[in-house]
Amino acid sequence: MQDSSPIINTGLRGITIASTKISDVIGDAGKLIYRGYLIQDLAGKASFEEVAHLLLHERLPNDQELEAFKTELSGERALPAEIISVLQACPSGALPMDILQAGVAMLANHDPDVKELSYEGSQRMAMRLIAKLSTLLAAWERIRNQKNPIAPDPNLDHAANFLYMLSGEKPDDEVANFFDVCLVLHAEHSFNASTFAAREVASTRAHMYAATSAAVGSLSGELHGGANVRVMEMLIKIGGPDKVEAFVNDVLDSGGRIMGLGHAVYNTDDPRAHILAPMSKKMGERVGETKWYEMSQLLETKGKEAFRQRKNRDIFVNVDFYSASLYYSMGIPVDFFTPVFAISRVAGWTAHVLEEQFAEAAPKPMLYRPESEYIGDYCGPDECSFVPIDER
Ligand SMILES: CC(C)(COP(=O)(O)OP(=O)(O)OC[C@H]1O[C@@H](n2cnc3c(N)ncnc32)[C@H](O)[C@@H]1OP(=O)(O)O)[C@@H](O)C(=O)NCCC(=O)NCCS
Secondary structure (H helix, E strand, O other): OOOOOOOOHHHHOOOOOOOOOOOOOOOOOOOOEOEEHHHHEEEOOOOOHHHHHHHHOOOOOHHHHHHHHHHHHHHHHHHHHHHHHHHOOOOOOOEEEEEEHHHHHHOOOOOOOOOOOHHHHHHHHHHHHHHHHHHHHHHHHHHHOOOOHHHHHHOOHHHHHHHHHOOOOOOOHHHHHHHEEEEHHHHHOOOOOOHHHHHHOOOOOOOOOHEEEHHHHHHOOOOOOHHHHHHHHHHHOOOHHHHHEEEEEHHHHOOOOOOOOOOOOOOOOOOHHHHEEEEEEEEHHHOOOOOHHHHHHHHHHHHHHHHHHHHHHOOOOOOHHHHHHHEEEHOHHHHHHHHHHHHHHHHHHHHHHHHHHHHHOOOOOOOOOOOOOOOOOHHHHHHHHOOOOHHH
């Protein structure tokens, strides 16, 4: 029996478990950095394809490299017919994150690189996952509404293609650009829960699809990617700006949480929220409904004030806060907010799988295997004696 209690770091907070060259989150300064570049310098200037290339191939592409990468993605966007058939057999009320997670696992069956792990093969698997995940999600929106999926358009970039496959209408440049920025902002965020899940699975030398499907499952929870759905549900429930203050007080007085506020790493506003907020405003103006943006703004102010009054410390907005009203104004179904996060974050997850399995980092990654403290029963000072079933 153990006689000394181990130190338990619940939630692994403050524990550094690996080195990474992919990204850094500097919580006190509110900085997010992808391979050395500040997120503010990438969003709106580099496309999602450029950022995916940066994450996977470790540098921003030049013109020719970008064209080659786009051509590869374009060639991999279409879904195998068998996958469409399986989607058609799924119940229309299925949760989209479950469809995405199952879809990732099914796609493994169609990838010739899964059987033997190599760096080049894993690069190809990563590229195929990035290309296909958004097609899969758009196809699910069509199929669950008894419509035929729309084939990807080789002339459209990644962001525009998703919106086109979702609605059947080609988005104008401003909307496509807004969505592209969203994809860039969500592509990577160091060792968050889903990335850790991907790396943990990758540490067993499982393949890219196994690691990515675990990451999708992890992202679905409301304390992680699921928060953007909860933000929109909260805004809809509040109903209007005049009810925001009472809502904030009710939630905090009953020990609840205001979704979209708080972060495990940032001790200041999430830099991505400041990029999303003006886009949410502009998108609201475009569609002639600014209520959701205005409510979000008020909720941010009142939520921060009320939290400070009660806890005597500050709370800040995170990425999910303004992305909710932005996606809503763009016409993206609310239950797609988290899957839309996933079709972007897949770039980060796959970059981490590559790093976990192939990087020459020091110290080299190894199989994750934490310890636990057994607090279950013993029978007196020793282990229990087994009692056969007919004697219990
Ligand atoms: C993201 C989150 C899990 C980070 O949590 P954390 O830094 O580990 O903080 P904890 O969960 O330990 O909470 C610390 C305290 O702040 C409070 N708190 C944290 N986030 C809060 C929120 N959004 N609303 C109200 N109170 C909150 C907790 O109730 C807790 O209070 P206590 O110390 O009196 O018990 C948390 O802020 C949260 O649940 N936010 C809402 C969900 C969300 O937006 N998730 C998306 C993250 S990108």
